[in-house]
Amino acid sequence: MVSFIDDVHLCTYHKLNQTDWMSSVLCANFSEKMQTVLLNHEENFHRLIHYLEQNDTKNEKSHTLQLYADCELEDDIQVDSHVHLAWDGEDLFRRDEQQGYWIFLKPMGYVLKPAVESPFWESVRRDYVQKYCFDIMRKILRYSRIHKNVPPQVTVSRHDDLGGTITLFCTATGFYPQSILLGWKKGYEHAIWGKESSSGILPNADGTFYLQVTLELLPGDPGIGYTCVVEHTELKSPAVYPVAGKSTKKAWPMALAIMLSVILVVSCSLAFVTWKKKTGLIPPSFSNNYGTFDISPALAWAPA
Known part of the structure; x- marks a missing residue:
């Protein structure tokens, strides 16, 4: 099992390599409870895999069964939830809470339709999503630094080395969530005209994120016409930041x-x-x- 809030990786569980489940936030025995739940899931998945193998016409020797569940909170109000079941990487069926019904996408999914639509499994699904998605997310958000989405603050600059090398800097900081794209553009072309390097997305002390991308230009390139293009979920459209020309401060x-x-x-x-x-x-x-x-x-x- 892998758990995220937005795109922040919270914790991972593997049968052979167990990982702490943020017990300091959720409670001391939460890890033990989750281990018991996941072991029960494992047994149920094995039974379901054997059942679905009987209806699989491909006769493959190895199969993968995946369960995907998510939920959405807005100002502590439950907005929506989703459940998907996939067989060998393809969705068999899914359910959106706002739609209120199951959507079956593969013939094998219809094999499970009577069980999935039964009152018993509907009750199990609601209880599972409430307990292990909505309630856990509320507890984590209450004690964490995860906050509302924030757009990046972007600065661009250039450094002219005494040897003639020009390096461009594009820095984005204070943004959340962490998904962001920074790229260099010259004129109307998105391409690399030198040696590009990145700091990688790093966390700030306040729970936001930081990223710097540099571009060392090729010899003879005057560094004119370059812009840094930034894409983030909090920006309505890609933002373009031009790089200033060669600094003349040394002449003063x-x-x-x-x-x-x-x-x-x-x-x-x-x-x-x-x-x-x-x-x-x-x-x-x-x-x-x-x-x-x-x-x-x-x-x-x-x-x-």
């Missing part, structure tokens, strides 16, 4: 240093000229028939 410190140097030189020159004027060593200007000429700059550096 040099430009600022040059500007400060110029200001410093001009300030020192003006201060020196002002001092010379006050000492009377530099006449500010003289006039002739052609106008007024300022000779201070010319004499500022002359020997006193």
Whole structure:
């Protein structure tokens, strides 16, 4: 048996390799109870397999019988439940609670129709879904960090290495459930133009999830026209996040240093000229028939 809430894997049971069933949440003896239930299921499945083998025309030596059951809660209200029975990977019949009747999909499924539709098995089905689906999910949600669906917060960036290598980063965090798709797109094409790597979907401390996908571009690629495409159940449509062009932040410190140097030189020159004027060593200007000429700059550096 494998158990999930949404797409979060909660626990697994195998006859030869038993796994803890979150006993700290459900109760100390829950694992023992579930083991007893599953062993009873095993016996019933063996009987059912032998019965169905008699009606199987394929005469296969090995068969698989699978039972799938799920239930849906919304704000602690029971919304729907489903039960499927499959033989060798194909559904024999299924039931949706909202429809209120069984749907038989294979001739072999009709063999079990009288038993499945009997009041006894209908009562067993309702009790099983209530006890082992709705009630267990309520207990787990009460003590867990699983919460309502949250869309991802996405950031994109680029890093230009000194050696000329360009690496693009697309980071999604704070999303729930964990199913998400991140992919790179250039122009109108979905393809890989370099070495792509992924952090894998990782859990955050608050129960949400995190994923980062990087793309190291091929030599000579300027990294123009790339976007990160994100798909998640909480996004109505795929979201597209463009990558900015090459950063120009490194040019600002040099430009600022040059500007400060110029200001410093001009300030020192003006201060020196002002001092010379006050000492009377530099006449500010003289006039002739052609106008007024300022000779201070010319004499500022002359020997006193």
